[in-house]
Amino acid sequence: MTNCPHCDGPLFKGKPVAVVGGGNSGVEAAIDLAGVVGHVTLVEFQDQLLADDVLQAKLRSLDNVDVITAAATTEIIGDGERVTTLRYEDRASGESHDVALAGVFIQIGLLPNTEFLAGAVELTERGEVVIDSRGATSVPGVFAAGDCTTVPYKQIVISMGSGATAALSAFDHLIRTSAPSADAASRT
Numbered sequence: 807m808t809n810c811p812h813c814d815g816p817l818f819k820g821k822p823v824a825v826v827g828g829g830n831s832g833v834e835a836a837i838d839l840a841g842v843v844g845h846v847t848l849v850e851f852q853d854q855l856l857a858d859d860v861l862q863a864k865l866r867s868l869d870n871v872d873v874i875t876a877a878a879t880t881e882i883i884g885d886g887e888r889v890t891t892l893r894y895e896d897r898a899s900g901e902s903h904d905v906a907l908a909g910v911f912i913q914i915g916l917l918p919n920t921e922f923l924a925g926a927v928e929l930t931e932r933g934e935v936v937i938d939s940r941g942a943t944s945v946p947g948v949f950a951a952g953d954c955t956t957v958p959y960k961q962i963v964i965s966m967g968s969g970a971t972a973a974l975s976a977f978d979h980l981i982r983t984s985a986p987s988a989d990a991a992s993r994t
């Protein structure tokens with residue numbers, strides 16, 4: 807069970823997997839995985855997928871993907887070593903169904919742990935810290951980096967890079983704000 811198709815998709819090469827969640831993340835994951843794994847079953851709780859139309863069209867063009875909507879995932883079952891089954895409830899009939907598979911990718915959203923920043927810096931409606939290309943937040947002198955920000959793609963290498971960006975921007979901010987004024991400089 808994982809949440810990263812780019813990282814772990816190759817581990818399931820040629821095997822059946824499921825993606826739980828039919829928003830943009832889930833459909834992007836299913837499209838990505840379909841090129842690597844044997845078969846993808848996408849399971850969405852709502853009656854329809856919530857992803858952008860263009861992504862849904864791409865998904866439906868793939869012949870090794872099944873989409874199941876109005877399905878509440880209830881259980882992920884293993885044999886003691888590996889995942890073997892995803893169980894879901896058909897929300898219309900109440901019937902329980904099993905999908906045999908080798909892996910499950912959970913794509914139902916991540917919430918950044920940024921409640922303590924509410925009112926201090928600008929956050930998106932999902933709680934991500936809004937930053938610019940230099941890692942600057944809405945408050946001068948406050949910089950942010952990593953998954954908790956609006957940086958696209960939540961991956962280790964991207965978080966590390968954005969950390970370096972934020973640190974360099976903080977240094978740049980400090981040397982500019984700690985410089986003596988022109989008058990003071992001319993008196994020395």
Ligand SMILES: Cc1cc2nc3c(=O)[nH]c(=O)nc-3n(C[C@H](O)[C@H](O)[C@H](O)COP(=O)(O)OP(=O)(O)OC[C@H]3O[C@@H](n4cnc5c(N)ncnc54)[C@H](O)[C@@H]3O)c2cc1C
Pocket residue numbers: 808809810813814919922951952953954960961962963965
């Ligand atoms: C199951 C899983 C598998 C993944 N696999 C991969 C992979 O194979 N390759 C890849 O590139 N990415 C992978 N990722 C994504 C990767 O883990 C993240 O992109 C990366 O860890 C983000 O780094 P970060 O420093 O921004 O956040 P985090 O690694 O989440 O670090 C945030 C830190 O802040 C601390 N913290 C939180 N709140 C506070 C607070 N109020 N005060 C002080 N500290 C606080 C937390 O304890 C934590 O230590 C995976 C993610 C998951 C969940």
